[in-house]
Amino acid sequence: MFNGSPHKGNTWQLVKLIQENLEGISPESAFEEIQLTDLQLPFCTGCSICFRKGHEYCPHNKIMEKIIDKIDESDGMIFAMTTFYMQPNALTKNLIDHLSYMVHRPHFFKNKAIVVTTVGGVGGNSAANYLVGFLKGIGFNYCYKLSVASYSWNNYMPDDKTKIKCKMLAERFHKDVSSKKTHTPSLGVLIPYNLFRGMSLGYVKGTEYETEDGVYWINQSRSKSTYDPLVTVPFYKKIFGNLFYVIGKTASKFITVKYKK
Numbered sequence: 421m422f423n424g425s426p427h428k429g430n431t432w433q434l435v436k437l438i439q440e441n442l443e444g445i446s447p448e449s450a451f452e453e454i455q456l457t458d459l460q461l462p463f464c465t466g467c468s469i470c471f472r473k474g475h476e477y478c479p480h481n482k483i484m485e486k487i488i489d490k491i492d493e494s495d496g497m498i499f500a501m502t503t504f505y506m507q508p509n510a511l512t513k514n515l516i517d518h519l520s521y522m523v524h525r526p527h528f529f530k531n532k533a534i535v536v537t538t539v540g541g542v543g544g545n546s547a548a549n550y551l552v553g554f555l556k557g558i559g560f561n562y563c564y565k566l567s568v569a570s571y572s573w574n575n576y577m578p579d580d581k582t583k584i585k586c587k588m589l590a591e592r593f594h595k596d597v598s599s600k601k602t603h604t605p606s607l608g609v610l611i612p613y614n615l616f617r618g619m620s621l622g623y624v625k626g627t628e629y630e631t632e633d634g635v636y637w638i639n640q641s642r643s644k645s646t647y648d649p650l651v652t653v654p655f656y657k658k659i660f661g662n663l664f665y666v667i668g669k670t671a672s673k674f675i676t677v678k679y680k681k
């Protein structure tokens with residue numbers, strides 16, 4: 421569990437409730453809780469080296485690798501964040517910024533997550549949808565969402581209705597994660613995936629502005645497939661994905677994202 425909220429406040433209370441339910445269903449389950457504040461991740465500098473040369477060259481890679489490894493190792497992730505003016509709080513957004521290159525080169529195909537947020541009254545859904553959309557963009561196979569209006573400054577007490585919601589969510593999540601089955605990607609996921617698959621052809625080794633995208637997508641199993649081979653894609657979605665691949669490939673002949681050498 422990543423707590424992207426700047427403190428152990430209302431959102432953390434809600435996550436603890438989900439955790440208790442998960443432990444009730446599966447007493448042998450082990451939780452690791454990481455407070456993003458403790459990681460002292462500096463702000464993304466905007467150097468764009470992750471996009472161009474690879475995330476290993478990020479000036480904050482030591483911290484980021486730990487985060488990526490933790491997600492890779494997990495069976496299921498809980499992302500907690502606070503909603504500040506209808507969007508994820510800055511600490512969470514900073515993590516998103518550091519992982520943004522993965523929208524070009526998605527990675528977490530086997531992972532499933534729950535996104536949890538609390539908000540005073542209004543805007544929690546748009547914040548949660550933002551993070552869910554991002555996680556899907558970087559490969560997450562499935563994301564559950566819980567957004568709750570706390571009507572509280574740091575003194576939140578979940579009501580009975582919320583307690584039932586947490587119980588049901590924990591049951592669904594546990595069942596899904598332990599099944600180890602993957603969900604087929606939505607059309608909304610296939611569009612950017614296949615656009616990048618096509619556009620990456622403009623950045624392969626030997627082109628004027630080669631990037632790490634050109635390396636990632638050239639892999640045989642990836643370049644020929646509408647989605648990661650770990651995930652089954654029905655025939656009609658393959659046609660849909662390939663259509664966007666062709667659009668991306670065509671666009672790569674007319675548009676090149678340049679950089680200073």
Ligand SMILES: Cc1cc2nc3c(=O)[nH]c(=O)nc-3n(C[C@H](O)[C@H](O)[C@H](O)COP(=O)(O)O)c2cc1C
Pocket residue numbers: 425426427428429430431432501502503504505506507538539540541542543570571572573574576
């Ligand atoms: C900087 C800041 C911005 C906030 N923005 C909103 C907002 O846009 N809408 C709202 O209803 N509540 C807003 N709130 C209230 C919090 O979302 C709410 O109290 C939340 O439950 C706090 O969760 P936490 O204790 O996990 O941080 C804001 C609070 C702070 C401190």
